[in-house]
């Protein structure tokens with residue numbers, strides 16, 4: 249260990265000593281935090297969480313929620329986490345008092361590197377920059393006219409998807425669901441962002457780099473002990489190397505698109521969307537409050553954000569939906585019958601068809617209920633110290649909404665552990681508002697100010713891909729290897745043993 253490391257360690261320990269003394273005397277600042285498990289000196293509850301040897305999501309679900317109830321505090325090193333689990337408190341915070349709970353907490357140096365100092369919709373604090381970026385995203389990428397204009401992208405990507413599934417099935421005898429869905433959804437989002445139809449190899453490269461970016465930005469030790477950050481120079485160096493790789497991958501696309509736009513739409517066949525139809529076209533001229541015109545770094549960050557946010561969430565949902573269809577052939581047949589009723593055995597399922605298929609909609613909603621891709625929404629923060637459930641929520645706390653629980657709560661759902669799409673046609677799911685505005689029973693997209701701005705687009709990707717796959721193939725378990733519903737955490741909550749299925753062409 250170098251002398252500077254020793255010096256930093258010594259100073260950090262000294263700081264922690266004083267900080268711990270202050271914390272144990274004052275309770276860490278304002279009194280009246282929600283109660284929570286007693287912590288250890290210095291590390292708070294961090295040690296207990298690490299000793300569980302499983303992801304924090306599952307510790308909250310299986311132990312802490314039952315013990316500490318609707319709102320509790322975890323002291324994770326220097327960070328205070330307030331965890332909210334009840335439907336009423338989630339609704340009060342995110343919907344009724346939305347603006348107060350709409351900010352984001354401080355970020356670690358690694359996350360700041362990838363967001364170019366919080367210049368991304370998901371990480372920007374509640375304020376003018378967030379508002380401008382989000383408004384631009386919604387009007388340019390998600391408005392119904394744009395979604396319709398870009399439907400050829402989904403058609404192209406799903407044709408490739410079907411060919412790939414057929415090829416894989418004939419080579420291996422089965423298909424891997426998640427990897428194929430990830431690749432397809434990622435290719436759609438790359439094309440929506442850059443207007444470019446690129447090769448499968450390039451898509452795979454971008455997908456793999458962006459997956460690494462997501463994993464490296466997950467919370468790590470320095471997130472809980474910012475004071476120790478200087479000791480983690482190696483991690484920061486690795487993060488910088490990955491950031492360079494991300495820039496090498498995406499800056500060429502940014503430049504090609506810029507040249508295409510500036511030339512009024514003259515370019516090779518790669519630039520397939522007309523000028524104005526790609527998300528990045530709107531970002532070239534955007535005047536971002538506090539930033540001015542966006543540079544290449546910011547453009548890469550904003551496009552990566554859209555690709556990352558939309559890939560895993562939709563692909564994971566497809567994998568869980570297909571798991572249930574493989575396990576329950578009756579549901580699969582019912583769904584197939586509905587698709588055939590709308591488009592016939594040989595027709596092509598279109599985007600307007602899927603909107604009319606009520607059973608398909610119910611299968612997808614039930615999948616979002618039973619397997620929300622994120623068990624928590626992203627971390628929130630309050631814009632000023634406030635109260636929730638009678639307790640104080642300090643300004644510097646991370647507020648974590650455990651939204652998966654409300655969709656499992658037996659007080660809100662009949663037989664919540666059962667996968668039963670029919671509940672959304674007749675029964676306890678009929679009037680459910682997935683945006684949470686009228687009350688919170690399931691929140692796959694969050695609620696309030698920070699609700700996923702691409703809820704309709706993400707749902708369309710899932711509906712259309714699922715309908716096409718079930719229309720084309722009968723999905724069966726691999727003989728001798730029944731799928732396991734065990735789950736694990738990989739940014740989203742995914743199947744621990746990725747789903748493999750045998751696919752038989754329907755016609």
Ligand code: HEM
Pocket residue numbers: 369370371382437553554555557558559561562565621622624625626627692693694695697698699700701702703705706707710
């Ligand atoms: C099945 C698909 C999807 C699910 C389940 C999903 C879910 C979520 C959730 C839970 C949040 C966090 C809400 C909060 O912090 O309170 C979120 C935020 C976000 N999502 Fe999605 N999402 C999906 C698809 C997409 C797609 C396709 C895109 C982009 C093309 C996207 C872009 C974003 C962005 C930019 C945010 C940050 C919003 C903000 O902080 O204001 N999402 N999403």
